[in-house]
Amino acid sequence: xxxxxxxxxxxxxxxxxxxxxxxxxxxxxxxxxxxxxxxxxxxxxxxxxxxxxxxxxxxxxxxxxxxxxxxxxxxxxxxxxxxxxxxxxxxxxxxxxxxxxxxxxxxxxxxxxxxxxxxxxxxxxxxxxxxxxxxxxxxxxxxxxxxxxxxxxxxxxxxxxxxxxxxxxxxxxxxxxxxxxxxxxxxxxxxxxxxxxxxxxxxxxxxxxxxxxxxxxxxxxxxxxxxxxxxxxxxxxxxxxxxxxxxxxxxxxxxxxxxxxxxxxxxxxxxxxxxxxxxxxxxxxxxxxxxxxxxxxxxxxxxxx
Amino acid sequence: xxxxxxxxxxxxxxxxxxxxxxxxxxxxxxxxxxxxxxxxxxxxxxxxxxxxxxxxxxxxxxxxxxxxxxxxxxxxxxxxxxxxxxxxxxxxxxxxxxxxxxxxxxxxxxxxxxxxxxxxxxxxxxxxxxxxxxxxxxxxxxxxxxxxxxxxxxxxxxxxxxxxxxxxxxxxxxxxxxxxxxxxxxxxxxxxxxxxxxxxxxxxxxxxxxxxxxxxxxxxxxxxxxxxxxxxxxxxxxxxxxxxxxxxxxxxxxxxxxxxxxxxxxxxxxxxxxxxxxxxxxxxxxxxxxxxxx
Numbered sequence: 001x002x003x004x005x006x007x008x009x010x011x012x013x014x015x016x017x018x019x020x021x022x023x024x025x026x027x028x029x030x031x032x033x034x035x036x037x038x039x040x041x042x043x044x045x046x047x048x049x050x051x052x053x054x055x056x057x058x059x060x061x062x063x064x065x066x067x068x069x070x071x072x073x074x075x076x077x078x079x080x081x082x083x084x085x086x087x088x089x090x091x092x093x094x095x096x097x098x099x100x101x102x103x104x105x106x107x108x109x110x111x112x113x114x115x116x117x118x119x120x121x122x123x124x125x126x127x128x129x130x131x132x133x134x135x136x137x138x139x140x141x142x143x144x145x146x147x148x149x150x151x152x153x154x155x156x157x158x159x160x161x162x163x164x165x166x167x168x169x170x171x172x173x174x175x176x177x178x179x180x181x182x183x184x185x186x187x188x189x190x191x192x193x194x195x196x197x198x199x200x201x202x203x204x205x206x207x208x209x210x211x212x213x214x215x216x217x218x219x220x221x222x223x224x225x226x227x228x229x230x231x232x233x234x235x236x237x238x239x240x241x242x243x244x245x246x247x248x249x250x251x252x253x254x255x256x257x258x259x260x261x262x263x264x265x266x267x268x269x270x271x272x273x274x275x276x277x278x279x280x281x282x283x284x285x286x287x288x289x290x291x292x293x294x295x296x297x298x299x300x301x302x303x304x305x
Numbered sequence: 306x307x308x309x310x311x312x313x314x315x316x317x318x319x320x321x322x323x324x325x326x327x328x329x330x331x332x333x334x335x336x337x338x339x340x341x342x343x344x345x346x347x348x349x350x351x352x353x354x355x356x357x358x359x360x361x362x363x364x365x366x367x368x369x370x371x372x373x374x375x376x377x378x379x380x381x382x383x384x385x386x387x388x389x390x391x392x393x394x395x396x397x398x399x400x401x402x403x404x405x406x407x408x409x410x411x412x413x414x415x416x417x418x419x420x421x422x423x424x425x426x427x428x429x430x431x432x433x434x435x436x437x438x439x440x441x442x443x444x445x446x447x448x449x450x451x452x453x454x455x456x457x458x459x460x461x462x463x464x465x466x467x468x469x470x471x472x473x474x475x476x477x478x479x480x481x482x483x484x485x486x487x488x489x490x491x492x493x494x495x496x497x498x499x500x501x502x503x504x505x506x507x508x509x510x511x512x513x514x515x516x517x518x519x520x521x522x523x524x525x526x527x528x529x530x531x532x533x534x535x536x537x538x539x540x541x542x543x544x545x546x547x548x549x550x551x552x553x554x555x556x557x558x559x560x561x562x563x564x565x566x567x568x569x570x571x572x573x574x575x576x577x578x579x580x581x582x583x584x585x586x587x588x589x590x591x592x593x594x595x596x597x598x599x
Contacts, residue, residue, distance in 0.1 A: 012599075051440045052598050071341045071348065071443035078441070085438035089365070098361060102354050102442040104336055116329045147441065151331050175328070182328035 001063060002027050002154050002185045003048055008057035010043050017043040019209040021057070025154075025202075030176065030186040032196040032203035034293065040209040041189035042082060045158055048187070049079050061154065075103065077154040078147035082162070084139050088132040092123050092142045095131060096149060103150040110149075117145040121175065137168035144172070148179075155179060157188040161195060173199055193289035205289075207297040221287045225250050225295055228265035230272075231282040232258050238276060245275050252294060261287055341443065347451045351444045355452020356459070358435075359421075363460070374417060374464050378409040379471065385532065397534050397560075406477040407559040408531030410486065414465035414493035415552060418457040419522060422501035423514050426453055430506070436597055446594045454498045454586070461494025478563045486562035492578060493555035499582040499589065500551060506592040525552040530560070554578050 005023035009016065018040040025031040033041045046052035047059055050066040050073060059066045061073045087095055093114060100110035118124045121141040126134055131142065140160070147155060157176070161169040176199055180186055190196050196203050197217045204214040213220055221227060233256050234242060242258065243251060249268065252259040262268040265284045272279050342348035363370065382405055390401030397404050429435035436449050469490065473483040504517055528535060529552035539547060547553060554574040561571055 049441065051437075068344055070344060071351075071445065074441070074443045075336055075341075081434070081437060081441065083434060085434035087362070087433070087435075089362075094361075098358050099438075099442075101357050102351075102439055102444055104340055104350055104354060104443075113329065120327075120329055146438075148329060150442070151329060153331050178328040183331050184328070 001025070002029075002061065003031075003187060004060040004063075005044075005048065006058045006060075008044070008047055008054045008059055010040075010047060010052065011055040016209050018047070018054075021211060023048075023204065025185060025187055027185055028180065028183060029201045030180050030188070030199050032200035033187070033189040033206060034191070034193065034196050034203055034289065035189075035206035036191055036297075038208075039206040041206055042158055044206070045079075045156055045187070045189060049074060049077060049156055075150065076152060077156060078150060078152035079156045080144050080147045080158060080160055082158040084143045086131045086139060086142060086146075089130055091128045091130055092118070092134075092138075092145070093127050095142060096145060099146045100149050105150065113149055113151070117148055120148075120178075121145045122171075137164055140164060140168070141172070144175070152184065154185045154187065157186065159189055159191070161190070161192065169195070193293060197289050205293055205296060212296045213292065217289055220292050221289065224292050225261035225287050226263050227287055228262055229283075229285050229287045229291060230260040230262060230265040230268050231285070232260070232269070232272065233280040233282055234258055234276065235278050238278075242272060242276050242279070246272070250295070252291070257282060259291065261291070336443075345445075345447065347447045348443075348445070349451075351448035352451035352455060354444060355439065355449055356455045358439075359425075359452070359456040360459070371463070371467075374413075374420075375467055377416065378413045378468050381412075382406065382409055382472075403477050403563075405531070406472050407486070407563040408529070408556045410465055410469050410472065410490065411493045411552065411555040411559045412526055412531060413468040414461040414490045414555065415497045415522065415525075417461035417464035418494040418497040419501050419518075421457040421460050422453060422498050423505050423517060424511070426502060426505045427508075427511055427514070430596065431511075436593075440597055446597045447590060449597070450502070450586070450590055450593050453502060454495070457498035457501070458491045458494040461497070462491045465490035465494065479565075482563055482565045485565055486559055489555060489558050489562055492558070496551060496555065496578045496582050499585040503585040503589045503592070506589055506596060525550055529553045530556045548577075551577075551581065 001024055003023060003025035005021050008018060008021040008023075010018040021040075021044055023031075023044075033044055035041055043052060047054045048061060048066070050059070050061075050070040053067060062076060064073055066073055087098060090098065096114040096117065097110055100113065105113070118127050121144060123138065123141055123145060126138055131139060134142070144157070144160065147157075155176075160176070161172055164172070173195065176186055176188075186199075188195075188199070200217060202214070202216055203220075204211045205220075206212065213224060215223070236256065239253060239258055243249070246260070246268075250261045260268055260272070269279075269281060269284070337350060340348055340350035342350075382402070386402035386405045390405075393401040395401070436446075439449055440446070466487065469478075469483055469486060472478055473480050478486065501517075505514075508514070529550050530536075531552075535547050535553070536544060554577045558571055558574050558578075561568060
């Protein structure tokens with residue numbers, strides 16, 4: 001087991017940022033912590049890499065207690081912080097060098113790894129420019145390169161793609177997959193449900209410090225909702241009648257729209273139209289984690305039946 | 306990274322647009338066994354890693370930094386020592402120039418340490434997130450603190466030491482006596498590194514440093530035996546207050562070293578410097594742990 005959290009809690013004054021977190025990340029997995037801002041994801045990560053001590057419970061990384069083996073554990077993992085912490089007047093190459101020294105990597109080895117990482121994260125073209133002259137995407141990639149400097153067995157990414165344009169985001173996802181294929185265990189937080197769905201083998205959904213669901217993305221969708229989503233628009237006041245007739249179908253209401261979840265959305269549409277000819281089809285699409293999250297927490301949308 | 310990949314679900318089809326580079330190998334760095342140290346204790350290896358970071362940054366701009374810092378005490382020495390000194394036949398048994406020299410060496414050490422642990426440390430802590438980034442590696446808050454203090458001592462030694470050499474070359478102190486005085490430079494640096502970092506770690510905004518410099522360091526500079534023998538101008542009732550001034554002690558140590566004289570009061574000076582520095586570092590360690598672990 002690479003990461004194991006046992007009933008981990010963190011209290012800041014009166015606020016419980018993380019409440020009874022249980023987590024088990026296996027070697028080679030890509031594991032996601034999902035949730036809106038303020039759900040406790042970053043705090044959970046900070047307890048895992050040992051910068052924030054838990055108020056209760058225990059954290060094990062590489063089967064060692066993080067509070068007593070902090071330095072040894074951190075020598076084997078890499079962390080990309082939510083906010084880039086780069087030295088802006090230095091170039092990517094110089095930043096890599098400085099960071100390599102934090103890990104006590106010998107100079108020749110630092111040069112070798114830097115070369116590898118410049119290629120892996122496509123930084124070569126801007127390798128000697130000052131960081132402050134680089135775009136957000138470049139800076140983010142450099143941040144990830146820094147966290148790979150020690151060849152980590154566990155890579156922790158705190159919102160790796162927040163604020164990046166879609167092309168950069170997709171490219172970063174492909175790097176994460178390559179890392180995983182080469183044997184790196186990845187633990188990431190995100191509030192992009194699509195990111196989690198595409199990258200993660202397993203995940204927990206957090207809300208207000210608590211885990212509200214856990215499992216593989218597909219399984220979660222199947223168990224909590226259903227694989228397909230039917231989105232329809234109904235005349236005012238008809239929602240209740242439709243839902244009563246469909247008895248047992250999971251749904252979410254959003255203004256005049258109604259989201260219905262089913263194994264076969266087309267068949268469901270037929271049966272809705274049977275009793276409600278005015279129902280207007282908005283979309284039939286695969287159910288995603290966003291739906292699951294909304295169903296679980298009721299955030300943004302009104303929770304349905 | 307150029308072209309986006311096709312919208313494929315996790316871990317399937319090869320990605321379009323991904324260049325033919327493979328992920329770097331997972332590989333542990335072999336660490337010296339002693340480097341990991343014990344929890345809650347400073348590891349000298351990692352403290353030096355912090356020191357090296359500051360040194361690398363300093364090397365880039367040392368020419369810009371060293372000139373003003375180096376010339377400041379020299380300007381005081383020339384202006385006061387030669388200018389004002391022309392009207393003073395002697396002070397403390399020597400020429401005014403010779404009276405000023407040891408105090409200004411201590412001041413150079415004080416200033417060399419102070420800038421580093423105040424503005425620079427504050428920016429690294431609060432704006433550049435340098436420490437946050439260090440704490441993703443085996444570096445611990447204790448190592449950060451130790452590295453910063455070591456670096457501030459290094460800078461104070463550079464400035465104070467360079468100034469001491471100039472003074473020795475000038476003939477204001479015999480070379481042998483200058484050698485005795487040399488270890489007092491990092492000692493003075495240590496004291497003001499500890500005072501400065503304890504202040505920097507506790508203040509909420511960077512503007513408060515102007516209080517530190519104008520209302521703390523400047524009065525120390527003016528009233529700590531550097532320009533005149535403080536106690537000759539004071540009613541004995543005020544002596545305990547004078548003895549509380551931090552700069553007074555390095556100055557008195559320095560003055561005695563310049564004359565190669567020993568005196569019992571120097572033990573008190575030494576104790577003051579070491580105990581106050583130790584206490585402040587104890588406080589600073591608690592504060593930096595609290596600040597970085599939040």
